[in-house]
Amino acid sequence: MFKHTVTPQFLDIDGMKHANNIAIANWFDQAKTPLYRLFTPDLDLNPEKWKLIIVKAEFDYVGEMFYGEDVEIRSFITRIGNSSFTVGQEAWQNGKLRTKGQTVIVHHDYLSDKTIPIPASIKKLLEEHMEASDKASELSN
Structure with missing residues (x-):
């Protein structure tokens, strides 16, 4: 699991x-940066290097979050396929779950405009952060 803290701005x-x-969508995206680095360590958005495309993102707003108090974003992998993976995420403020979501990301070659398999070496790194989405909250409390 990756953890990222944001402080809500005005x-x-x-x-x-x-x-x-x-x-909140922006905070979740920021918190995925360590996952993006597994595929493109320097985060270079050049189409020859960048190999990810978000195909689905959804959020469940469980409770309100407010200005002036830090929010912890927890990110983990819930599914790994041949060419895609799903990232589960949770936003916590004051010890309470406030938003949860998931994003499906596809390994994609922009130059050929084709989906490509995730290399075994990266799958192994993704597996290190795999958790069942319903257990992530329980494990980290």
Whole structure:
């Protein structure tokens, strides 16, 4: 499991005084950076190097998050396929689960515009962070 802490900024807060949905999606994306580095260590977005494409992202907003208090984003792998994997994520504030989500990411060659298999060496690294999504909350509390 990867953990990433964000501090909500004023611009992340909407008129209802809680974290905006777009801010939360951005925090989840920031927290996936260590996973992106498994595929492209220097994070170079050159199509010759970058090999990932997000094909699905969904979020369940369990509770509100507020300005001025850190949010811990927990990221883990829930599924590894031949050419794709699923990342489970949770946002915690003040010891409470506030948002959970999952993202399906495909290993993709932009130059040929084709899906490509995930190399065995990277699959092994992904497996080190594999957890059942319903157990991740229990394990890290």
